Amino acid sequence: MTGQIPFLDLAAMTQEVRDDIEQGWQRVLASNRFIGGDEVARFEAAWAGYCQVPHAIGVANGTDALQLTLTALGIGPGDEVIVPANTFVATAEAVVLAGAVPRFADVSPDTLLLTPECLEAAITGRTKAVIVVHLYGQLPDMGALRRAADRAGLALIEDAAQAHGSTWHGRRAGSFGVAGCFSFYPGKNLGAFGDAGAVVTADPGLAGRIRVLRDHGRTPGSHYQHELIGTNSRLDAMQAVVLTAKLARLDAWNTARRSVAARYRTALAGSPARLVAEVPGMRGVYHLAVVRVPGRDRVSADLAAMGVPTQIHYPIPCHRQEPYLRFADGRLPVAERCAREVLSLPMSPHLTGGQVDRVCAAVLEALSGEEHRVA
Numbered sequence: 001m002t003g004q005i006p007f008l009d010l011a012a013m014t015q016e017v018r019d020d021i022e023q024g025w026q027r028v029l030a031s032n033r034f035i036g037g038d039e040v041a042r043f044e045a046a047w048a049g050y051c052q053v054p055h056a057i058g059v060a061n062g063t064d065a066l067q068l069t070l071t072a073l074g075i076g077p078g079d080e081v082i083v084p085a086n087t088f089v090a091t092a093e094a095v096v097l098a099g100a101v102p103r104f105a106d107v108s109p110d111t112l113l114l115t116p117e118c119l120e121a122a123i124t125g126r127t128k129a130v131i132v133v134h135l136y137g138q139l140p141d142m143g144a145l146r147r148a149a150d151r152a153g154l155a156l157i158e159d160a161a162q163a164h165g166s167t168w169h170g171r172r173a174g175s176f177g178v179a180g181c182f183s184f185y186p187g188k189n190l191g192a193f194g195d196a197g198a199v200v201t202a203d204p205g206l207a208g209r210i211r212v213l214r215d216h217g218r219t220p221g222s223h224y225q226h227e228l229i230g231t232n233s234r235l236d237a238m239q240a241v242v243l244t245a246k247l248a249r250l251d252a253w254n255t256a257r258r259s260v261a262a263r264y265r266t267a268l269a270g271s272p273a274r275l276v277a278e279v280p281g282m283r284g285v286y287h288l289a290v291v292r293v294p295g296r297d298r299v300s301a302d303l304a305a306m307g308v309p310t311q312i313h314y315p316i317p318c319h320r321q322e323p324y325l326r327f328a329d330g331r332l333p334v335a336e337r338c339a340r341e342v343l344s345l346p347m348s349p350h351l352t353g354g355q356v357d358r359v360c361a362a363v364l365e366a367l368s369g370e371e372h373r374v375a
């Protein structure tokens with residue numbers, strides 16, 4: 001096999017939106033309104049509508065989206081927030097930055113996502129909230145998680161940083177919890193040309209507090225009156241233009257990602273390297289195409305030699321990361337095992353059927369002749 005397959009073809013996505021963005025940036029240059037303004041308001045309205053909620057608040061990145069949500073909910077010192085151990089570190093980091101304590105929960109061996117049972121096992125008398133992470137672009141059973149959170153009186157926050165447009169029984173990621181938090185990091189399904197993020201919520205009071213917090217705690221409409229200790233986490237107009245242009249393509253790109261995933265699923269169905277499972281009623285957007293494979297590091301090296309780049313999301317579960325050891329209070333066997341076995345295959349809306357077939361053939365070749373078992 002020859003030629004490198006891209007892990008993520010950002011250039012092809014940029015090419016599709018280039019003209020729209022250049023026109024939008026001309027408007028921003030003419031207006032000289034670089035922070036906030038019409039472009040940000042337009043994107044916030046479009047993003048709220050897309051997520052099926054009344055309010056969207058643009059912020060500087062996904063970590064701030066989570067931290068500001070926790071702070072605006074009054075969660076801080078003395079409180080615990082449950083997060084799945086299988087996530088990007090920012091989920092737990094935001095809890096610590098808000099002054100609270102992350103408590104790590106294990107995940108399902110099928111979906112690698114949080115379950116009601118794992119959530120319930122982590123609840124203590126200090127637990128105030130749970131952050132459900134839609135990792136890889138997949139939602140868990142949101143009805144069951146919502147019921148479990150309600151039973152325990154916990155605020156349910158969604159970390160939807162990898163799940164722009166995913167649905168569970170027709171409802172969009174971000175619309176289930178008290179708030180949904182998004183990252184628009186460039187490599188996300190909806191990615192800016194720099195850092196950006198947003199919170200979506202149906203709660204007008206929460207939306208208002210996050211708007212104040214993101215802008216130095218400033219009283220809306222005032223110049224130098226500050227009602228809260230906030231921070232600077234504003235979305236800028238240049239990024240809002242990029243996000244509005246890309247939002248128009250998001251559904252088409254997500255559909256293309258689902259086709260790539262379906263092709264992987266079919267071709268690898270009989271092999272030890274199977275895509276992680278989807279829960280019934282869920283329509284994932286495949287931010288990542290993750291398989292579990294014993295002997296992962298050798299398989300990954302073999303694939304690299306065949307021109308197939310892979311990545312690992314994530315090689316160390318959060319509760320085993322050095323700064324978070326002080327919050328870990330026990331083994332989380334599924335998260336620990338999946339950190340040793342997960343492998344992310346190339347995933348882009350622009351991958352061709354031929355490229356996907358080449359990846360699958362390479363995976364099968366890397367696995368051939370070896371004894372592999374996936375529990």
Ligand SMILES: Cc1ncc(COP(=O)(O)O)c(C=O)c1O
Binds near residue numbers: 063
């Ligand atoms: C699951 C998850 N949560 C939170 C974040 C943090 O987002 P950001 O990098 O925009 O701060 C990311 C992305 O990087 C993520 O993948």
